[in-house]
Amino acid sequence: MQNTLKVAVIKGFKEIFDVDIDNVEFQATKKDFEGDITIVIFAFLRFVKGNPVEIGTKLGTYLKENVAEISDFNVVKGFLNLVISDAYFISDFNKIKDNATFGIVEPNPDDKAVMVEYSSPNTNKPLHLGHIRNNLLGYSVAEIIKASGKKVYKTQIINDRGIHICKSMLAWQRFGNGETPETSGLKGDKLVGNYYVAFDKAYKEEITQLIAQGKTEEEAKKQAPILLEAQQMLLKWEAGDEEIVSLWKTMNEWVYAGFNETYKELGVDFDKNYYESNTYLLGKDVVAEGLKKGVFYKKEDGSVWIDLTAEGLDEKIVLRSDGTAVYMTQDIGTAIERFKDYDLNELVYTVGNEQDYHFKVLFLILEKLGFDWAKNCYHLSYGMVDLPSGKMKSREGTVVDADDLMLEMTDTARTISQDLGKLEGYSTEEKEGLYKTIGLGALKYYILKVDPKKRIMFDPEESVDFAGNTGPFIQYTYARIQSILRKADFDFSITLSANEIALHQKERELIKQIQLFPEVIQNAASNHSPALIANFTYDLVKEYNSFYQTVPILGCENEKEKIFRTQLSNTVAEIIKSAFKLLGIEVPERM
RNA sequence: GGCUCUAUAGUUCAAGGGAUAGAAUAGAAGUUUCCUAAACUUUUGAUCCAGGUUCGAGUCCUGGUGGAGCUACCA
Numbered sequence: 167m168q169n170t171l172k173v174a175v176i177k178g179f180k181e182i183f184d185v186d187i188d189n190v191e192f193q194a195t196k197k198d199f200e201g202d203i204t205i206v207i208f209a210f211l212r213f214v215k216g217n218p219v220e221i222g223t224k225l226g227t228y229l230k231e232n233v234a235e236i237s238d239f240n241v242v243k244g245f246l247n248l249v250i251s252d253a254y255f256i257s258d259f260n261k262i263k264d265n266a267t268f269g270i271v272e273p274n275p276d277d278k279a280v281m282v283e284y285s286s287p288n289t290n291k292p293l294h295l296g297h298i299r300n301n302l303l304g305y306s307v308a309e310i311i312k313a314s315g316k317k318v319y320k321t322q323i324i325n326d327r328g329i330h331i332c333k334s335m336l337a338w339q340r341f342g343n344g345e346t347p348e349t350s351g352l353k354g355d356k357l358v359g360n361y362y363v364a365f366d367k368a369y370k371e372e373i374t375q376l377i378a379q380g381k382t383e384e385e386a387k388k389q390a391p392i393l394l395e396a397q398q399m400l401l402k403w404e405a406g407d408e409e410i411v412s413l414w415k416t417m418n419e420w421v422y423a424g425f426n427e428t429y430k431e432l433g434v435d436f437d438k439n440y441y442e443s444n445t446y447l448l449g450k451d452v453v454a455e456g457l458k459k460g461v462f463y464k465k466e467d468g469s470v471w472i473d474l475t476a477e478g479l480d481e482k483i484v485l486r487s488d489g490t491a492v493y494m495t496q497d498i499g500t501a502i503e504r505f506k507d508y509d510l511n512e513l514v515y516t517v518g519n520e521q522d523y524h525f526k527v528l529f530l531i532l533e534k535l536g537f538d539w540a541k542n543c544y545h546l547s548y549g550m551v552d553l554p555s556g557k558m559k560s561r562e563g564t565v566v567d568a569d570d571l572m573l574e575m576t577d578t579a580r581t582i583s584q585d586l587g588k589l590e591g592y593s594t595e596e597k598e599g600l601y602k603t604i605g606l607g608a609l610k611y612y613i614l615k616v617d618p619k620k621r622i623m624f625d626p627e628e629s630v631d632f633a634g635n636t637g638p639f640i641q642y643t644y645a646r647i648q649s650i651l652r653k654a655d656f657d658f659s660i661t662l663s664a665n666e667i668a669l670h671q672k673e674r675e676l677i678k679q680i681q682l683f684p685e686v687i688q689n690a691a692s693n694h695s696p697a698l699i700a701n702f703t704y705d706l707v708k709e710y711n712s713f714y715q716t717v718p719i720l721g722c723e724n725e726k727e728k729i730f731r732t733q734l735s736n737t738v739a740e741i742i743k744s745a746f747k748l749l750g751i752e753v754p755e756r757m
Numbered sequence: 758g759g760c761u762c763u764a765u766a767g768u769u770c771a772a773g774g775g776a777u778a779g780a781a782u783a784g785a786a787g788u789u790u791c792c793u794a795a796a797c798u799u800u801u802g803a804u805c806c807a808g809g810u811u812c813g814a815g816u817c818c819u820g821g822u823g824g825a826g827c828u829a830c831c832a
Contacts, residue, residue: 634781723790
């Protein structure tokens with residue numbers, strides 16, 4: 167429609183005013199004014215001198231005469247509001263209702279793919295609320311990009327090596343008495359996490375002792391025997407010590423089993439896992455090459471650096487003086503590896519905003535090394551999840567555990583559902599599945615509706631609601647529509663033409679909202695923002711509920727209107743379902 | 758100190774440089790003979806401050822102020 171109008175407007179300006187307009191911008195007409203689509207005349211004042219109202223009137227008259235779909239117009243100040251004919255809306259809606267994948271673009275198999283990295287946990291502790299935001303965002307963005315017509319690979323890099331896992335291993339050796347997930351009944355990640363905490367406790371005790379013996383705090387922190395032992399263990403691991411490597415493998419397997427449970431509950435998945443134990447040596451040869459090319463330089467002590475002061479950043483180390491890799495080295499190597507492994511065009515990193523600087527530097531380095539895909543790397547940066555009690559700190563035990571939180575949400579959904587008592591005739595199993603759908607729907611929607619780069623204040627006690635702009639509110643609308651469809655004992659699949667029905671105002675509004683869906687998906691994909699999908703869906707539901715309360719659907723006496731309104735309901739439900747799928751949220755048939 | 762992000766109703770979130778800044782929640786008042794009241798309708802209430810650019814600024818620019826993060830030969 168916009169394209170048709172654009173051509174007509176350009177032609178109109180040429181014929182009426184004899185000027186060439188390069189671009190025309192449209193916006194949806196505000197609800198308080200009559201019309202469907204609006205052209206802002208002010209924007210043309212630099213081409214055509216004169217009174218905006220006069221220009222708008224002339225253009226409106228021209229469009230009404232020359233564009234079949236424009237049935238009327240009005241001009242308010244500098245705004246030309248165009249009224250689009252019912253016939254256009256009805257014929258467009260008929261196309262949408264028969265299109266099962268409306269808004270979703272199939273990927274072209276020949277196109278290069280997008281890789282989305284998210285989650286990327288450490289193997290020394292369970293997933294927490296921060297990981298939930300990361301996982302939900304990464305998964306949803308991957309699904310949205312897929313729906314926008316690109317092939318997508320979901321990946322995570324598992325940080326399975328380093329001093330942190332040695333700490334858990336050491337504590338387990340010392341205090342564990344051979345405890346396993348089986349003997350303790352604990353999830354593997356929880357078990358290993360407990361030993362990480364145990365290490366920290368023992369470490370702190372040793373520090374206190376050393377300080378009592380007269381050391382400074384700094385000395386004590388560096389000299390605590392348990393820490394030195396953990397560092398020894400890391401060296402042994404790097405040397406391939408059989409006993410250490412075997413323990414490392416065992417404990418990591420426990421953690422992976424635990425993570426997989428959490429991922430499954432959360433509804434996220436991955437196409438490929440990268441393990442840091444395999445990738446931590448990558449990147450060194452690239453640094454060597456870069457050194458030859460003069461991208462990097464070497465200091466007297468042998469460490470390698472890049473000077474980014476010309477770009478307004480600092481100098482950054484890329485290789486230690488002992489020749490070992492740092493985080494940046496690995497990331498350089500891993501990025502290159504990924505572009506070798508897959509036919510990629512774009513790489514998205516879902517990582518918290520505390521690493522904004524790191525990724526800015528990383529992308530800049532890749533660009534300087536001459537990789538032209540560097541400009542297609544994107545850091546999907548998101549804000550922290552804050553608790554009323556302050557920042558989450560794993561060492562202080564002030565974290566909200568991912569599994570616990572999901573359980574809590576399901577419990578809340580159960581309580582509310584039971585109070586409402588609407589699920590008679592459902593088996594216990596079906597009910598439990600539904601509580602999970604609703605509870606997780608609330609959690610996911612709550613987190614995804616917020617602009618990723620903003621921080622979220624999360625109050626576990628009360629912040630996740632079931633009324634208002636929430637997941638369950640939208641799920642409820644879907645379930646209600648399913649109820650209508652179950653009761654519709656007539657054939658609502660037949661297609662009605664424009665001369666058979668006249669549109670009610672609420673139906674026009676609803677169709678306009680429905681038509682936006684494909685554009686919203688594209689926008690959400692290019693902005694990497696699930697929040698756009700969430701807020702669109704909420705607007706759609708608001709519009710539908712208003713329609714639902716205003717005009718009778720099954721109770722409508724006019725048979726054709728009844729059919730049309732049922733079709734509208736069905737289409738709204740289909741879009742809710744598609745949109746929520748992109749957010750990783752399920753929709754219930756009943757609730 | 759330097760760099761980055763952020764600031765909108767009491768609270769949680771919206772607003773592609775466009776019209777009278779929208780929702781939700783909390784507060785006040787109402788609506789169930791049709792389809793699920795987890796709904797709907799009405800109502801009170803906000804752009805951190807000072808400049809600038811523009812026909813037009815919550816949005817862009819400059820300078821403040823508040824909040825957060827980064828500024829490791831940790832990851």
